[in-house]
Amino acid sequence: MANPNTILPPFPVPSNWEAVSQLYPIQSDSIWLNFCGISPISTYAKETMADFFDEYSKFGVFAPRYSEPKVKEQIREYMSQILKCRPHNIGLVHNTSEGMNLYSNSISLPKDSRILIIENEYPSNVYPWEHWQKKGVRIDFIPIGNTPDEFLKNLEAEFEKGNVSLLSISPVHWCMGMPFDMEKISSLCKTHGALLVVDGSQSVGHVPSDFLKWKVDFAVFAAWKWLLGPLGMGVIFISDEVPKNFEIIFKGAGSVKNDSNYLPYREERKPPADQFEHSTGNFNDWVYFLASLRMLTDIGYPKVMHRIYEISDQMSQMLRGLGFTLDSDHFPNAKSGIIGVTGFASGKTFQPEAIQTFLKGKKIYTAVRLGRLRLAPHIPVTETHIGILEKTLKEYLAL
Incomplete structure (x- = not known):
């Protein structure tokens, strides 16, 4: 995987896994085994943050290396390589719930159609869809079963019942660890004309994720799990096909083109992924996340x-x-x-x-x-x- 022309301090790639472990001080006198929950910080991310704060204290928003456009560009570049998509498909949010809610409230679904979600799904992939029930759209939960094949049969049976407008799924179950065959799931969605939405918090950085090949319409995931990033930051992927039936519900200072010129007010929106960043993000988290992506990419x-x-x-x-x-x-x-x-x-x-x-x-x-x-x-x-x-x-x- 190519390494962008990084603005960060050098990262000496450790020679073995023991040396990688030493990048995480928490592992020296304890054992963290909840990386699919919240990941601890590495010394490289900590040192990068110190470097950033040092530069920012001297130059403020005019920091020569840590400018917002540079950091965002490199995050998008790293993420586009991981997801096998294009940088403009990537946007930055705070968490899965935020991204899923923004998307869910910005699309159109036919009345009397159905949304499918796996049973015992994480709440961030359930609550954002509940408002559709008041609009005549039903939510049905798919039994997981004990194996990926059993789940696929259950999913096929639900599709055969008809009227499925959207499937929102995690490629890896957050409790069982069971991975699902996303290529076959994608094919089912295409055959039945259903939108495919992905909660990638338990998959991105953990299993191969090819969103373009899977024909994913929208995905969102937390940065602080398998990507070893900061708590309180998320990433979205939005397909180039989405804008045909999409109107994001929020409009902020950052939603419109040429947003650094505040007046006159304007109507022309940024591309969809940028619209999700409708105002100022937590730039500290961006730097932390970029450091984690750099570390993972350099290791490979x-x-x-x-x-x-x-x-x-x-x-x-x-x-x-x-x-x-x-x-x-x-x-x-x-x-x-x-x-x-x-x-x-x-x-x-x-x-x-x-x-x-x-x-x-x-x-x-x-x-x-x-x-x-x-x-x-x-x-x-x-x-x-x-x-x-x-x-x-x-x-x-x-x-």
């Missing part, structure tokens, strides 16, 4: 994704060896970094909250979601951390 995205799967597989094998059952037992050939621990093979009582509390007392941080103990390692997690986790779980099991 294929290498990063392979490592996520590698360390996740090692952790899964260790958990099975201790007698735990996992969601991925049902889809062993599908790649995912999210591990859903569902119980014990022996059938004994499984108390994920108790395990989470015990681990937290040992500075090992996980999450409990949908009755599962959820673990999500990323490149700062090493084999050493897996060994510590195994030892700690054995302590719990011996109680």
Whole structure:
């Protein structure tokens, strides 16, 4: 993946994964295993922020390297490479809910049609669609099943019922870690004339994401999960086809062309992705995010994704060896970094909250979601951390 002519300080690429782990001080005396929730900051991002603040304190908005246009241009360039799209398809928002709400309220859907969403979906991909129910559009939830193939059959059955105007889906389930076949899902949407919307928070940076090939109409995702960015920043993708039936509900100082000239007022809007940035964004977050994208790109995205799967597989094998059952037992050939621990093979009582509390007392941080103990390692997690986790779980099991 090409590296844009970056404005940031140099990033010496670590020689091994132990050195990558050392970029995350939190991993030195604790183990963070909730990267699909909120990622901690790296020393490179921290040092970049210090460099930015130093320059900004001297030059203010005229900072020569950290100008808003330069930072935004490079974020778009990095993201367009990750998503295999064009930079103008990328916009910056605060979070998934904001982007999804803006899109949902800016499109037109036929009355008596249906919106499809997977069952037990994250609220950011449910609440933004609820207003359509007052407008005569129904929301139906698709059973997940236990495997990607089973889910696909359930989805096909829903499409066969007819009147589907839109499918909004996460390519990876946020609790189970189960990935879905987006090429087949895209084909279903095309066949039935449905819009395809993606909540990419659990997929972008974690699994390959080709939004143009999938013919995605709109996508939004958080920066602070698999992309290791700042809490409170999100990214949108919007297809070139969307403007045909699209009118964004908000208009702000940044919505119109030539917005740096405030008067006279004007009607001509910026391209759709830029319209989502209807006013001033949190520029500090932009710099932090750019540093994370630079780090991941320089390490190499294929290498990063392979490592996520590698360390996740090692952790899964260790958990099975201790007698735990996992969601991925049902889809062993599908790649995912999210591990859903569902119980014990022996059938004994499984108390994920108790395990989470015990681990937290040992500075090992996980999450409990949908009755599962959820673990999500990323490149700062090493084999050493897996060994510590195994030892700690054995302590719990011996109680």
